[in-house]
Amino acid sequence: MNVQQQVPRNALMWIIISLFALVAPHVSRLPVWVLAVYVVAVVWRLQVHRGRWSFPGRWVKVAMTVSGFIGIYASYGTLVGLEPTVALLLTAFALKFIELSQRKDAYVLLFLGYFICITEFLFSQDLLITLYSVLNVLLVTTALVALHQPGQNQFNRGTIRLAGVMLLQAVPLMLVLFFVFPRFGPLWTVPLKSHTAKTGMSDFMKPGDVASLSQSADVAFRVKFDGEIPEKSSLYWRGLVFSRLEQDVWSGLGYYDVPLSEQRPEPVATSGRPLRYTVIMESTQQNWLYGLHYAEARSAGVLQSSDYRMVSPAPLETEYMYRVQSWTDVPVELELSDWRRRTETKLPPQGNPRTRKLARDMRAQAGSDELFVQQVLDKFNLEEYVYTLRPGALSGSNRIDQFLLETRRGFCEHYASAFVFMMRAAGVPARVVAGYQGGEVNPLNRTVIVHQFDAHAWAEVWLENQGWVRVDPTSAVSPLRIQMGLEEAMASEGSFLAAAPLSPLRYRGIPLLNQLRLRYDALTYRWQSWVVGFDSEQQFDLLHSMFGEISTRIFATLLLGSWALVLVPVAISLFMKRDTHPGSPLDKYYRMFCERMAGLGLVRVPGETPGQFAQRTMAELPAFGEQLQHITGLYNTLAYAGEMDKAGLAQFARAVKRFKPNRRRALVEEDNTI
């Protein structure tokens, strides 16, 4: 094999390390057998390396490839979509490793490795994942360097150091490119992630849904207010509106459920100073966005639905940042269209007859819609209703009757659902709203962290001259939930995050742990707002604030300038390495002498003493014997006699300078001697 094509042992080891390091973060999304393929691949290749086994034959390779495809299809049920594609890529990566025999195979493998780092980012751009990916890139680069260090069979620390140094040198330019490179939309549609169960709100709600969400300590989104953070009890993050009740399930109106004339909501007359804030949502794989009602997005590309929600045109595959302004006390939709009124008062034709009757009676007694709302809330507040995460199961066809009049134990969705049912039964337009309520303020960076357990459901009632008004029946049952949060509301029950014993949120009582958690969260926020959320808008703002007018000239200057700024010092550090022969003037002249000898083809070999060298050269060039002896003698006296005397050195220098051996003469004289 060509000497340039060999794969050094060190490189093989680094490739194995990167192989496992690359697959590690994908493990949770991969079928177990793919990991088995990795183990088999590495064992096989190591056995080949030890000379025990041989490389797989062509048919074995074909068989492995085909079974890889079949396996992925069998595990995912499809080959399209992001997960199967990545799994296929990872399987190919392992199989390619078995047949790694030449350097060019290694290139394919390692470049694939870089690409696998990228696929990891498609699933998560988390800070820890990013740090881990940096390690992966370092490992792959190290393997690439080791590939070009032939004959190195022992671990060489210099390999990973060089890879690290090169990556560090590349970072400044990378940053410039990152901030300057224009961001434009996708060129074509790409395979999306399969919608695997992701904790978060779904687009329908049945009793028990929100309660189960409350078991999760995951972060739903983080909010940074431009000014003061409003009162916690007023933070109702409105995300979904459920206007339809069918078979005990509340659901939102689909795009085609709304007639064309109703698609565009009546504009809201906003007045006064809005609350301005930025939201960074974790990936939900859903379209809806959260905000404080009434909210208008300030970021481009966010749509408004007919029920005044903010909607993203594409599902949120990764973290998503948007800016919002909210007017929390403006009336919304003062005029209700007939269609809207019909829709928001619609109930299933049958079921829950006792609730219907109760509602009609109370409405008749109250005299006005407003008083009716108040009386229903009073009923929740004064009677023996319990706010609990463990309401017990409801069954049968009259579940609202059962809850409202018999068990009287429920979580927010039970109260919201029963409340809206009663309103509609009495002919008052009402709907269920789902979202989050409250949030934790991180004192370190003044962000509001909204967790999944802050999930909440409440109601909106349409009142004459007031439009849609938010009503939270839960606050009537358990004011603590709204003022303090779920943890305090459930303190006596002990059910807060009962299913997540290891969640750091459970250890908020320990100051050190809590401090660490908040610090990490602040870091995550900064990371998300600066890197993950960086988009064309922010890019424009940044470049504009730094350079004012943005022109091609400025771009070019910026790029060239930064490149020069980085590459020149790197070049200097590379080429200004120490001389291998530092030393005294004595050494300098002796080196000059050696160079002249080398000119004749008489090279002083490493380890040869000046004396030995003289002996050897004198045999070759008897004509110069005397001079050689003289120079070597002088050198030895000066070098080993102890102190350096100036006169001796000058003499030595003269002798060397005068020594101008000429091969032709040397040979002629040699000829004459024979």
Add this chain to the structure above:
Amino acid sequence: MDSVQTTVERHRSSVRKWVRNRFGKWVNRRIPPAREVTLDQRRIFIFPSRTGLFFGCSLLVMLVAAINFENNLSYALTFLLATLFVVATLHTYANLSGLTIRAVRAQAAFPGQQSEFLVMVERSKQRDHYALYLKWPGSSEAMVNLVDEDSVKVQLHMPVDKRGWFHPGRLLVESTYPLGLLRCWTWIDLDLYALVYPRPLSSAELPGLATDTPDGAAAMVMGNDDFYGFRDYRKGDSLRQAHWKGFAKGQALQTKQYTAYADRSVWLDWELFAGMGVEQRLSHLCYWVLAFDERREEYGLRLPGVTIAPAVGEKHREQVLKELALFGIGDKSR
């Protein structure tokens, strides 16, 4: 059709030849021949390797993925790798820069044999150099590191053919270290020549033998009275005098016995092969030089303008062969 194609082909090949010629001249001007060459920016060329182009394509794919998924970290990684490519330029360049390639010696050889060329690679700066690839066109190849030592000797073998001085051409010194994305190379012309002896051509026997007589005209048929027989090989006998032919036929190993081989001297004379061409004469003379040397008999050489007194030994043989190799070529001082 065919003829058109061949014309085009011929045309193309002549263009290629012209380009190569021009390039050769340009390289000659830029990197003149020398006994030793220190690699610097005048001599080093650098360009993305095939792997580098492949890497560039991979980067494009990554960029498309970043754009399509609107994924900022993918952008970041793509740009990091792109700038790594740029930074690698300097590192690859530095791997060749500052190296000194020195011609040490070239072994003399007979036509058809491999001559060994010895060059020395030295570093002048305290930095590690890896995967330095050296090769002459047509020679064996070598890959060396300069890590623990400041210099390393590299042996390259190359077949030689014509009598005289053989110049191996331009030495390729190449490196793709550290990432393989860039190829950094130089073609240096080392002032290094291998001596190629004439091709030995056997003749059944030496047609005439010049004696020491003053006029040199008398010729005496060479007798073989100096060789008188065989005896069984004993431990310690010179292997040169072993009777290999007999051994090869299956007989026991015997030693050829000579008498007084030191006191006879033979003149290998140009005129012995009168009537033949120059090369043929030299080839025959070469054969007999080797034959006498093997028998450890004294022999002298007489060529027009050259006389070497009879002697025996390695040094003598080399001197004689050198005269034969360079006969009519003139340049003796390489």
